[in-house]
Amino acid sequence: MSQFTSGFWDLYVGVISVVSIAACALLLWQQSSHKASGKETSGHVWDEDIQEYNNPLPRWWMWMFYLTIVFGFVYLALYPGLGSFPGTLGWTQVKQLEEENAQAQKDYGPLYERFAAQDVAALSKNPDALAVGQKLFLNNCAQCHASDGGGSRGFPNLTDRDWLWGGTPEAIKASISEGRTGMMPPLGAALGERGVKDVSHYVLSLSGQAHDSLRRARGEAHYKTVCVACHGADGKGNQALGAPNLTDRIWLHGSGEYAIAEQVARGRTSQMPAHKDILTPAKIHLLTAYVYSLSNR
Amino acid sequence: MKMDVVELYEIRKAIHPRAVHGWFAAWRWLLVWGTQLVFYGLAWLPWNGRQAVLFDIAQRKFYVFGLVFWPQDIIYLAVLLIISALSLFLFTALAGRLWCGYACPQTVYTEIFMWIEQKIEGDRNARMKLDREALSPRKFLLKGAKHSVWAVLALWTGFTFVGYFTPIRELGGEVMSLSTGPWETFWILFYGFATYGNAGWMREQVCTYMCPYARFQSAMFDKDTLVITYDQKRGEPRGKGEGKGDCIDCSICVQVCPTGIDIRNGLQYQCIGCAACIDGCNQVMDKLGRARGLIRYSTTHAMEGRPTRVLRPRVVLYGGILASIVAAAAAGLYLRVPLKVDVIRDRAVVAREVEGGLVENVYRLQIMNTTERAREFEIAVAGAQTLHLATAPRVRLEATEGRMVPVRVRVQPGMVPAGTHRIFFSVRALDDGEVAVQEKSVFIVR
Numbered sequence: 001m002s003q004f005t006s007g008f009w010d011l012y013v014g015v016i017s018v019v020s021i022a023a024c025a026l027l028l029w030q031q032s033s034h035k036a037s038g039k040e041t042s043g044h045v046w047d048e049d050i051q052e053y054n055n056p057l058p059r060w061w062m063w064m065f066y067l068t069i070v071f072g073f074v075y076l077a078l079y080p081g082l083g084s085f086p087g088t089l090g091w092t093q094v095k096q097l098e099e100e101n102a103q104a105q106k107d108y109g110p111l112y113e114r115f116a117a118q119d120v121a122a123l124s125k126n127p128d129a130l131a132v133g134q135k136l137f138l139n140n141c142a143q144c145h146a147s148d149g150g151g152s153r154g155f156p157n158l159t160d161r162d163w164l165w166g167g168t169p170e171a172i173k174a175s176i177s178e179g180r181t182g183m184m185p186p187l188g189a190a191l192g193e194r195g196v197k198d199v200s201h202y203v204l205s206l207s208g209q210a211h212d213s214l215r216r217a218r219g220e221a222h223y224k225t226v227c228v229a230c231h232g233a234d235g236k237g238n239q240a241l242g243a244p245n246l247t248d249r250i251w252l253h254g255s256g257e258y259a260i261a262e263q264v265a266r267g268r269t270s271q272m273p274a275h276k277d278i279l280t281p282a283k284i285h286l287l288t289a290y291v292y293s294l295s296n297r
Numbered sequence: 298m299k300m301d302v303v304e305l306y307e308i309r310k311a312i313h314p315r316a317v318h319g320w321f322a323a324w325r326w327l328l329v330w331g332t333q334l335v336f337y338g339l340a341w342l343p344w345n346g347r348q349a350v351l352f353d354i355a356q357r358k359f360y361v362f363g364l365v366f367w368p369q370d371i372i373y374l375a376v377l378l379i380i381s382a383l384s385l386f387l388f389t390a391l392a393g394r395l396w397c398g399y400a401c402p403q404t405v406y407t408e409i410f411m412w413i414e415q416k417i418e419g420d421r422n423a424r425m426k427l428d429r430e431a432l433s434p435r436k437f438l439l440k441g442a443k444h445s446v447w448a449v450l451a452l453w454t455g456f457t458f459v460g461y462f463t464p465i466r467e468l469g470g471e472v473m474s475l476s477t478g479p480w481e482t483f484w485i486l487f488y489g490f491a492t493y494g495n496a497g498w499m500r501e502q503v504c505t506y507m508c509p510y511a512r513f514q515s516a517m518f519d520k521d522t523l524v525i526t527y528d529q530k531r532g533e534p535r536g537k538g539e540g541k542g543d544c545i546d547c548s549i550c551v552q553v554c555p556t557g558i559d560i561r562n563g564l565q566y567q568c569i570g571c572a573a574c575i576d577g578c579n580q581v582m583d584k585l586g587r588a589r590g591l592i593r594y595s596t597t598h599a600m601e602g603r604p605t606r607v608l609r610p611r612v613v614l615y616g617g618i619l620a621s622i623v624a625a626a627a628a629g630l631y632l633r634v635p636l637k638v639d640v641i642r643d644r645a646v647v648a649r650e651v652e653g654g655l656v657e658n659v660y661r662l663q664i665m666n667t668t669e670r671a672r673e674f675e676i677a678v679a680g681a682q683t684l685h686l687a688t689a690p691r692v693r694l695e696a697t698e699g700r701m702v703p704v705r706v707r708v709q710p711g712m713v714p715a716g717t718h719r720i721f722f723s724v725r726a727l728d729d730g731e732v733a734v735q736e737k738s739v740f741i742v743r
Contacts, residue, residue: 033304056307058506060499138661138701143645147661147703148688152646 010083017082021072028065105280112282115289120169123289124296133290136283140275141291149294154253154270159294162250166239167295173288177281179274182242186267187226195222200261206235206246309502311428314411315421315552319576321398328399329408337453340460345669352462358697364630365667365697369637376626383622385510387615389517391607392594393524394570397511403503404569406454406496407555410447417443421552447497448489455489501556505567515566520597521605525570527561527592528600535561543591549581550574550592560592634731636674637665637699638724640738648741654710656742657687664692664724665699673727676704680720681740683709691727706740715742 042052079087086092115129123129138147144155151157156164164182165175188196202219204211224233230243237245244252252270253263275284342349344362351360359366366373388395397404418424418439430436459481460468471477477485495503504511518524532544544561551559553573558565560574578592596605643659651657666672673693678686687705694700706720718740726732 032306054305056305058502059306059308060502061506062306135701138703142643142661142703146646146659147643147701148659148705149703150646150649150651150657150659150705152649155645 007084010085012083014082014085017076021069021076025066025069028062028069032062109280109282112280112286115286116282120173120285120289120292121296123286124293126289129286129289130293133286133293136279136287137290140279141287149291151252156252157250158291160250161295162245162248163239164237164242164244164252167292169288169292171239172291173284175272176279176284176287176291177274177276180242180272182268182270184243184263184268186265188265190226191222191264195219196261196265197257199223199227199264200257203235203246203260203264204257207249209249310557312501312555312557313421313424313428314555314573315549315577316411316415317553317573317576319579321572322576325399325404325408325571329405332400332402332405333409337457340457340465348464348466350461351464354462364633365635365669367637367665367667367699369665370633373626373630376622376629380619380622380626383615383619386517387612387619389514390519390522390609390611390615393518393522394511394514394568397504398570398572401569403495403500403508404571406492407500409450410496411555413446413450414443417446444497447493451489451493451496452485453489454492455485455487458488459484501567501569504556504569511566511569517611519609519611520601521607521609523594523596524564525560525568525572525575525592526564526595526597526600528590528595529561530600532561532591543582543587545581545585547581549577553577634734635667636724636726636732636734637663637667638722638734638736639663640722640736642738648743651687651707655707656710656713657705657707658740660704660706660722660738662702662704662722662724663699664694664702666694667697669696671695671698672732674724675727676702677723677725678704678706678720679723681708681713681718683712684720684740708740708742713740713742717741 042054044052076082077087078089079091081087111132115123115126115132118126118129123133137145137149141149145151145158146155149158161167163171165171165180187199191199198215198219199222200219201211201215202223205216223231223235230241231237231246232243235246237243244250249255251259253259253268279287339350340348344360347360349360349362353359357368359370385396414424418427427436427439456468456472457465462484463481468477468481471481472485499507527544527550532542534541535544535546537545550561551557551574553576554560555571555573556567556569558567560568572594575592575594579589582589582591598605639662641661641663643661646657646659649657649659662676664674666674671693673691676686676690676692678684685707687707688703692700692702704722719737720740721735721737723733723735725734
């Protein structure tokens with residue numbers, strides 16, 4: 001923050017803090033006894049006859065006040081509180097967070113590490129590992145892929161055997177740790193309105209759905225020049241690029257002519273975020289096994 | 298006018314209460330024994346292969362004999378506190394500070410600590426003399442012995458307290474090997490220190506300066522409340538000889554008072570209602586051959602020669618509310634189902650179409666088996682045409698296990714109009730149909 005403010009304000013805050021505490025101590029010391037005529041009342045009278053008894057507080061009570069003043073100075077010496085003075089303990093919130101995270105890693109790490117030595121295929125049959133994996137999945141993945149892993153529009157279903165980027169343990173683990181970015185380029189300008197519609201009918205035909213055969217024939221020509229590079233000549237896609245298989249009836253962004261045309265014309269960029277900085281390798285290993293188990297029961 | 302310097306903070310005047318025996322002192326000792334046998338003993342009682350009463354904060358399970366409470370059961374704690382508060386109100390309206398005089402931990406531990414003090418240093422006069430003396434080997438020895446016994450008892454109290462939150466047998470082993478965790482160590486020492494400080498040093502200061510109940514209990518008092526009263530008509534004028542009242546001004550009532558007041562000045566906020574002055578005065582009256590009860594439990598109305606009413610509106614009100622809450626709490630505990638279910642609808646998946654055009658919604662069922670044995674449960678869903686589960690209906694939960702169970706629910710296409718529909722999940726234990734919970738949620742069709 002110091003680049004935005006001058007050192008004056010650090011000094012200002014520090015001086016006010018110290019002077020306030022010292023003033024409290026002074027006030028307390030000054031007020032511990034006073035001159036009065038007799039001990040009975042404080043001398044104040046309200047509403048004609050209401051008076052205040054001058055009952056003394058217990059002495060230990062006063063020492064507790066002094067204790068808070070000592071506490072205040074000790075605290076300000078140990079912890080940051082006086083302007084930019086960092087305190088002699090060097091404590092910061094970030095440091096505390098890091099320490100607590102490290103402690104949690106030490107405490108709970110073994111719960112995950114004990115599965116690290118087994119391979120994914122074996123873990124996917126191990127109920128203990130799956131129970132832990134499911135909890136990880138519900139906390140980290142279910143927001144998009146749904147609690148059952150069944151996905152939703154735009155977020156792949158992990159329980160079928162259809163994979164955009166591959167369903168081997170290695171491919172799943174890579175998807176979780178590194179993330180994936182799927183890119184379908186917008187082709188509306190290149191193909192024109194008619195071209196987009198024609199290609200859509202060809203794509204419909206790939207999965208054996210109802211289509212216009214004239215448009216299909218025209219669309220095939222476009223497909224063979226433009227789409228084939230990623231989706232392949234047979235339309236089965238390419239898992240190295242995350243290009244979906246167009247011959248099955250699984251549609252991530254909606255089925256039917258309109259949804260397909262939309263996809264071709266406007267393109268789509270989908271992203272699976274990388275988790276390697278969020279989850280430990282042992283947790284990713286367990287998650288891989290859990291996701292693998294969803295389609296390999 | 299002469300001006301004096303007035304100290305606004307007063308040094309505590311040490312009070313050396315004289316030991317007292319009698320009917321009310323016996324009652325207090327009975328309650329000391331009763332409460333402390335429960336407190337020190339209950340922690341060691343085994344039940345179902347575990348400690349009978351254990352508040353496991355780390356696992357968030359609170360065991361009380363056969364019952365296992367979860368954080369969701371906090372309502373029972375609230376009800377317990379309400380019952381305690383209302384009983385306090387009722388007893389106070391009826392007979393003043395009964396709680397303070399006989400059962401409050403401050404009183405109970407002070408009583409125990411004073412007993413130790415008296416055994417080691419002697420009674421009132423011996424203690425006063427000892428305190429006036431300069432430090433001598435004898436004084437050092439006596440004081441040292443007293444504080445050592447106090448410290449041991451206080452630490453044992455702290456150990457027992459922590460033993461309700463971490464299994465006491467294991468804690469015992471940890472203490473023996475000096476390997477208690479940081480929080481256990483802190484709480485044993487802190488609770489021990491608080492016991493030692495409050496019962497050994499602070500004593501009546503806690504009641505007069507710290508306790509909020511002492512300050513608001515006067516709101517529950519009225520002229521029909523039993524309070525410890527000095528019978529002025531009978532006692533005055535004080536002294537010995539012709540024409541004097543029954544009070545011979547022996548000051549026994551002042552000597553035995555643990556808060557250092559003179560009950561003959563009337564009801565005072567410092568009076569904790571311990572009735573030590575009654576016991577003391579009765580002994581003197583017995584010796585003099587006069588009737589007991591110069592100081593006694595009585596009411597303002599009785600002192601004024603008017604009849605005392607026990608059933609006043611406040612007593613009926615406190616009693617009525619108390620009885621109904623106790624009944625409600627008992628019924629609630631009796632009908633408590635040892636199974637908890639929460640339904641959380643997946644927000645990301647509004648409604649999805651699956652093979653065959655069926656419409657599917659996804660839910661998480663948080664199922665909590667609060668019994669101490671493994672159980673199998675059956676999940677069912679109802680509330681819309683063709684509504685059915687698409688996941689396994691049976692789930693097995695271990696003892697005191699809580700688990701998230703993802704559940705898929707489907708309807709046939711066209712059977713349910715678009716929009717949201719109220720549906721019901723029911724979860725039922727297979728081995729006991731009584732153990733069943735129904736929870737509502739919504740099903741969405743696009």
